[in-house]
Amino acid sequence: MDVAPIGEDGTLHRWAETRKGEGLPQSPLSFRVGFGYDIHRLVPGRPLLLAGIEIPFDRGLLGHSDGDAVSHAICDAALGAVGLGDIGAQFSDRDPKWKGVSGSELLERTRALIGERGARFHQIDVTVVAEAPRLAPHRDLMIERLRALTGTELVSVKARTNEGLGPVGEGQAIQVYAVVLLELAGG
Numbered sequence: 063m064d065v066a067p068i069g070e071d072g073t074l075h076r077w078a079e080t081r082k083g084e085g086l087p088q089s090p091l092s093f094r095v096g097f098g099y100d101i102h103r104l105v106p107g108r109p110l111l112l113a114g115i116e117i118p119f120d121r122g123l124l125g126h127s128d129g130d131a132v133s134h135a136i137c138d139a140a141l142g143a144v145g146l147g148d149i150g151a152q153f154s155d156r157d158p159k160w161k162g163v164s165g166s167e168l169l170e171r172t173r174a175l176i177g178e179r180g181a182r183f184h185q186i187d188v189t190v191v192a193e194a195p196r197l198a199p200h201r202d203l204m205i206e207r208l209r210a211l212t213g214t215e216l217v218s219v220k221a222r223t224n225e226g227l228g229p230v231g232e233g234q235a236i237q238v239y240a241v242v243l244l245e246l247a248g249g
């Protein structure tokens with residue numbers, strides 16, 4: 063069996079190893095999970111930035127920053143996973159210091175913040191909901207960029223439409239959902 067239950071000390075270990083009485087692995091890892099969500103309005107006259115790359119389109123995402131909803135959702139998920147609140151708490155849009163800051167920079171700063179808590183990105187799974195443009199041709203580049211920004215190879219980006227339903231389906235906004243798994247060094 064390859065089931066990984068949570069041990070009494072909160073660490074994950076293999077069921078099979080426990081059954082064999084071999085105890086915990088030499089370097090037990092501890093994980094934290096976080097969930098993030100973001101939505102930005104699509105408006106003319108702005109570049110469209112997602113996951114730190116610019117995607118050719120006649121509209122872009124409105125926001126205090128560059129509107130990079132993918133980066134923002136991942137930041138929110140990671141900050142939540144280690145109890146640091148959310149992106150608004152760490153990088154308030156009321157603080158002029160963060161005016162126009164890119165999603166890439168926020169992601170790098172979030173990586174540093176969680177690093178101070180002994181955590182690093184282990185896995186990231188993102189769903190982008192956009193009626194247009196088609197994101198599939200840009201997916202590989204988005205994944206490469208996110209790998210570089212977060213330091214994990216385990217990155218997945220999925221893109222879908224909202225089947226024409228609601229404001230996202232009418233092309234007025236882009237929505238992003240992100241789940242991250244953080245690894246805590248030393249358990």
Ligand SMILES: [Zn+2]
Nearest residue numbers: 100130131134
């Ligand atoms: Zn945002």
